[in-house]
Amino acid sequence: MMHTDRDTFPSYRGEMEYVCQQCGARYSGQELYYTCPECSGVFLLQDLCFPRLLETPGQRWREIFDRRAMSKHPALRGIFRFYELISPILEVDDIVWLGEGNTPIVNANSGLQAVAGQPLAYKNDGQNPSASFKDRGMACALSAIKAMARKHSWDQVLTVCASTGDTSAAAAMYAAYVGPPVTSVVLLPQGRVTPQQLGQPLGSGAVVLELPGVFDDCMRVVEYLADHYRIALLNSKNSWRILGQESYAFEVAQWYDWDVSGKALFVPIGNAGNISAIMAGFIKLHRLGIISGLPRIFGVQSSHADPVYRYYSQPQGQRSYAPVSVSPSVAQAAMIGNPVSFPRVAALVQEYEKTGGEGSFNVIQVTEEAIMEGMLLANRHGHIACTQGGECMAGLLRAKELGLLEHKETAILDATAHSLKFMGFQEMYFQDRFPPEYGVHPRDELRNQPQPVLSEQDTAHLSAQDFAARAAEEIVRRLGLT
Numbered sequence: 202m203m204h205t206d207r208d209t210f211p212s213y214r215g216e217m218e219y220v221c222q223q224c225g226a227r228y229s230g231q232e233l234y235y236t237c238p239e240c241s242g243v244f245l246l247q248d249l250c251f252p253r254l255l256e257t258p259g260q261r262w263r264e265i266f267d268r269r270a271m272s273k274h275p276a277l278r279g280i281f282r283f284y285e286l287i288s289p290i291l292e293v294d295d296i297v298w299l300g301e302g303n304t305p306i307v308n309a310n311s312g313l314q315a316v317a318g319q320p321l322a323y324k325n326d327g328q329n330p331s332a333s334f335k336d337r338g339m340a341c342a343l344s345a346i347k348a349m350a351r352k353h354s355w356d357q358v359l360t361v362c363a364s365t366g367d368t369s370a371a372a373a374m375y376a377a378y379v380g381p382p383v384t385s386v387v388l389l390p391q392g393r394v395t396p397q398q399l400g401q402p403l404g405s406g407a408v409v410l411e412l413p414g415v416f417d418d419c420m421r422v423v424e425y426l427a428d429h430y431r432i433a434l435l436n437s438k439n440s441w442r443i444l445g446q447e448s449y450a451f452e453v454a455q456w457y458d459w460d461v462s463g464k465a466l467f468v469p470i471g472n473a474g475n476i477s478a479i480m481a482g483f484i485k486l487h488r489l490g491i492i493s494g495l496p497r498i499f500g501v502q503s504s505h506a507d508p509v510y511r512y513y514s515q516p517q518g519q520r521s522y523a524p525v526s527v528s529p530s531v532a533q534a535a536m537i538g539n540p541v542s543f544p545r546v547a548a549l550v551q552e553y554e555k556t557g558g559e560g561s562f563n564v565i566q567v568t569e570e571a572i573m574e575g576m577l578l579a580n581r582h583g584h585i586a587c588t589q590g591g592e593c594m595a596g597l598l599r600a601k602e603l604g605l606l607e608h609k610e611t612a613i614l615d616a617t618a619h620s621l622k623f624m625g626f627q628e629m630y631f632q633d634r635f636p637p638e639y640g641v642h643p644r645d646e647l648r649n650q651p652q653p654v655l656s657e658q659d660t661a662h663l664s665a666q667d668f669a670a671r672a673a674e675e676i677v678r679r680l681g682l683t
């Protein structure tokens with residue numbers, strides 16, 4: 202009999218439960234919770250049936266995931282290639298796939314490896330459909346919402362998020378795809394978003410509401426709404442998003458044939474959801490015997506928004522966490538002084554270090570200038586890193602400087618968004634227009650500007666043929682062609 206892809210849709214079903222990271226309370230994963238009703242703590246979602254997955258040997262899992270990598274089944278093309286490890290309560294029709302996941306890992310060329318002095322590669326999460334890694338989490342969150350709407354026969358679901366960037370772009374796009382009964386609402390601080398950031402949710406048809414104030418003001422409004430009305434909040438505390446973002450770790454492991462020892466992953470930290478998910482993902486793979494060793498994780502923060510760095514730079518046993526007030530940062534998507542996922546990081550690092558040992562988790566602090574230089578350096582060698590991807594490059598160079606890397610360790614840098622989303626900072630660098638609070642002074646060799654060849658005046662009276670000849674001659678002169 203012919204094997205269709207539908208035959209291979211997993212039959213395993215788990216049972217998801219929310220676990221509060223603050224008070225330990227547990228709630229059924231069949232319902233929609235944003236934060237703990239007892240204590241407002243953040244959740245991590247757990248599959249209670251996970252021990253059953255342990256009955257399948259690691260080698261078998263590797264074969265299953267490798268076979269699924271060839272599947273043409275849309276529900277298994279993206280993050281749900283790893284169905285059993287993400288949210289194994291969804292039915293095939295609940296799963297939303299818009300092309301997210303399976304982003305390429307691109308090795309640095311020899312020029313960039315020479316500058317970095319280290320084998321390295323970029324994982325281009327900007328090649329997700331809304332051009333950032335946020336799509337991984339949104340694919341999972343909207344699939345879960347779709348499933349709940351179906352089971353409970355909800356006739357209206359408002360998905361709401363406050364955001365100044367990639368979260369709202371992803372939320373609006375996935376909600377637009379799911380369609381009724383889901384409607385997407387985005388709250389933005391008036392006048393504090395770039396045209397690209399505003400354009401994405403508008404283009405997806407979301408209700409875009411603007412409020413005077415900053416992001417935090419919008420956040421308080423959506424949390425008030427969530428406390429009083431039935432809405433689905435898609436902000437960073439949403440634990441379904443964490444599950445989807447674990448797929449980054451699974452894909453890295455699979456790309457390297459399930460051998461990630463000797464690898465060092467560099468990840469920018471903002472609200473710390475992404476780094477939490479990546480650690481949680483590797484821990485799962487390790488528990489199931491799919492990988493035998495953990496890669497090292499290097500979180501990276503700008504000195505303008507570095508609460509996690511500050512926490513981990515204190516001696517073990519004497520650490521205390523304090524939010525910081527941020528200064529403007531080119532790594533704007535990570536410009537957060539009080540990361541909502543900090544409790545998740547604290548819990549996961551303990552577990553990670555238990556298996557990975559000392560040095561398996563690190564946080565590096567970098568300057569704004571190093572972030573810009575890191576981004577430009579990468580992109581001048583053929584990459585498409587955003588400023589946060591540049592932050593990873595800066596983190597790698599800094600970690601080397603600190604002697605934290607083994608000579609042969611391969612660095613995998615997370616380019617969390619596409620460079621196009623953050624073009625404004627590149628332009629400021631090239632034009633030397635950074636406001637002083639960034640502390641960014643461009644280096645001439647990294648700047649680039651369009652060069653006018655001839656003026657209107659020069660060419661006003663030329664025939665088309667003479668124009669071409671004049672222009673070509675001028676270009677020959679400029680380029681020194683012989």
Ligand SMILES: *Cc1c(COP(=O)(O)O)cnc(C)c1O
Nearest residue numbers: 367471472473474475534617618
């Ligand atoms: C959201 C975001 C980050 C920060 O990720 P966290 O999960 O908040 O730590 C980094 N880079 C980009 C491009 C983002 O959109």
Ligand SMILES: [Zn+2]
Nearest residue numbers: 221224237240
């Ligand atoms: Zn709680």
